[in-house]
Amino acid sequence: MRRFLRDNGLSLAFGVLFLGSLVGQALAGVAEFNERRESEGLAAVSLGRYLTSSSFAVDTMENWQSEYLQFSLYVFATVWLVQRGSPESKEEDQVGPESDEDQLVGRHAGPGSPAWAAAGGSRTALFSRSLGLLMGGIFLLTWAAMSIAGWAAFNAEQLTSHQDPVSWLGYLGHADFWSRTFQNWQSEMLAVGSMAIFAVYLRQRGSPESKPVGAAHGDTGQTG
Template identity: 60%
Template sequence: MTRRQGRVGPTRPRLRENGLSLFFGAILLLSLVGQAFTGQAGYNDQALDSGLPTFTLVEYVTSSQFAVDVAENWQSEYLQFLLFILLTIYLFQKGSTESKPLDKRGRESDEDQKVAEHAQPDSPAWAKVRGWRLSLYSHSLGLTMGLIFVLSWLAQFVAGHSAYNAEQIQQLSDPLGWTDYLLAPDFWNRTLQNWQSEFLAVGSMVVLSIYLRERGSPESKPVGEPHGSTGSQG
């Protein structure tokens, strides 16, 4: 009995400590699988109506049609977080949990950020030293989010160009070159319809967190906290 507890015991704390990332990773995979099946079904329905060949599931998930749908959603999500990370350095919203306290504008001092000589014993190694490593690590989150945004937007552009031209050929129309597609309504319609939804979601969260509460959530202020309290979470 003791040995069995020794094997099982450490697993539960790890699951509990990483529950949020594990949960979102699982529902991401489930939603991608669901998108693949429903997307294939929708594509094949249209193909049958038009007298065109249908796709197997493998053919569909490796097609430009599936890739552009995934990429256009991913790039807008990472743009949302990139803008939020950078704008909240200097911009405030009084009373919002999504804003820093009003006296914390800018990059803040080394002491506030606990870097170099102000680092703690368990601080990340690159936070303890000055030079290019500290500078790079100080901007690593924004740089990574920005890189993923650019790559996913590029993937949307490439896959969207291929999908658009496939439709053009099916309709016996001339395909577009890269530059023409970059200026085409199809590319910007796909892009902007995702951007506006992300901007709406973030803006709503910023404003609604001023006046509304969710007890126990770090995205909400304590239930009894005044509306004007800024950056407070509980």
């Protein structure tokens, strides 16, 4: 068990942090939601009812879809784009999907390579792009879920204000949907771009997200 915890410490730690943050969001969210309802002369709702509400769902999906957009874009962008001096980037002469030899696929696969890396054909082609496809797929699913939850939340506010609800397609063209979308996207793009350029000149000793402390600013693709 101790070895399992050590070998999986990063994913387990962030899993715990994720659950703690989700619980915090739920507790703070229901308090804020009920304050708003009471100011409108409506009865407060229970935590369970809030967790199944469109208000909680849209707030959660807003964040999830933007995070997976960040990762899926980064996975694909770093195939073709480089940032000189950044550990987040490949070397300048490695732009593109690289050769089979570089990627250890097909006849270049080693004894420890995944089976689909050595299989060739469609299986290797699919496995070679599986990370980007998964991240992109989760992004699309969470964005779709956000649109549906946002539509339900928007119509609930419309009815509370004695205004007509809108269709789902109508909501997709509404400013509320795109405001929710872009306010999350811009923060993700800022964070990724900042990390790529700051890591050229700044260091974090011992982190694989940073170059070695003594590495030259122009060294690209090195990790500490």
